[in-house]
Amino acid sequence: EAQVTQNPRYLITVTGKKLTVTCSQNMNHEYMSWYRQDPGLGLRQIYYSMNVEVTDKGDVPEGYKVSRKEKRNFPLILESPSPNQTSLYFCASSNRQGRTDTQYFGPGTRLTVL
Amino acid sequence: QQPVQSPQAVILREGEDAVINCSSSKALYSVHWYRQKHGEAPVFLMILLKGGEQKGHEKISASFNEKKQQSSLYLTASQLSYSGTYFCGTVPSGSARQLTFGSGTQLTVLP
Numbered sequence: 371e372a373q374v375t376q377n378p379r380y381l382i383t384v385t386g387k388k389l390t391v392t393c394s395q396n397m398n399h400e401y402m403s404w405y406r407q408d409p410g411l412g413l414r415q416i417y418y419s420m421n422v423e424v425t426d427k428g429d430v431p432e433g434y435k436v437s438r439k440e441k442r443n444f445p446l447i448l449e450s451p452s453p454n455q456t457s458l459y460f461c462a463s464s465n466r467q468g469r470t471d472t473q474y475f476g477p478g479t480r481l482t483v484l
Numbered sequence: 485q486q487p488v489q490s491p492q493a494v495i496l497r498e499g500e501d502a503v504i505n506c507s508s509s510k511a512l513y514s515v516h517w518y519r520q521k522h523g524e525a526p527v528f529l530m531i532l533l534k535g536g537e538q539k540g541h542e543k544i545s546a547s548f549n550e551k552k553q554q555s556s557l558y559l560t561a562s563q564l565s566y567s568g569t570y571f572c573g574t575v576p577s578g579s580a581r582q583l584t585f586g587s588g589t590q591l592t593v594l595p
Binding site: 402403405409410411412414415418428429460471472473474475477478 | 518524525526528530531567571587
């Protein structure tokens with residue numbers, strides 16, 4: 371089954387404790403991205419990757435890191451989480467650049483930073 | 485810069501029609517529409533490319549006026565299953581910038 375998976379689905383952590391949210395897709399998509407969703411603000415892009423080893427900042431990249439060492443994986447790293455990073459996070463992938471193609475979203479990761 | 489969606493919320497009865505608007509301050513290459521049900525991931529509805537074409541998906545259709553940098557989503561004879569939050573996403577012309585989503589329109593269809 372074609373899908374985007376994220377782990378963990380729920381995470382409660384404390385300020386400053388490094389964490390990684392994994393994202394994996396099995397559709398051989400080139401383009402992957404991370405979004406955060408907050409009430410009233412919609413989906414805001416954090417980072418995106420157009421292919422292996424090619425990443426770029428989205429609209430709200432501060433406090434996040436990403437890497438794309440393999441085509442299927444695109445982990446999101448919070449090196450020193452803060453309470454304002456409490457949010458619902460979605461990973462997405464699409465076949466090409468994402469400008470004209472359907473984006474497939476993962477199930478989401480609800481992160482709480484205390 | 486996020487596109488602006490209107491209205492922010494709409495409540496209607498089953499069988500009624502609704503229109504959701506999306507506007508941008510920039511010239512657009514494409515407009516994307518997604519629907520998200522509560523507790524779930526957004527799901528693709530359709531993409532419109534510049535050229536002003538209108539696309540359809542069951543009883544949901546959309547138009548794209550590239551001169552006005554606006555898109556509208558039309559929900560005809562709404563069903564209970566249409567309830568959810570609708571997001572438009574825009575890609576500006578002549579830019580490497582990626583998809584930027586609006587803040588969403590919450591649609592509630594009542595029996």
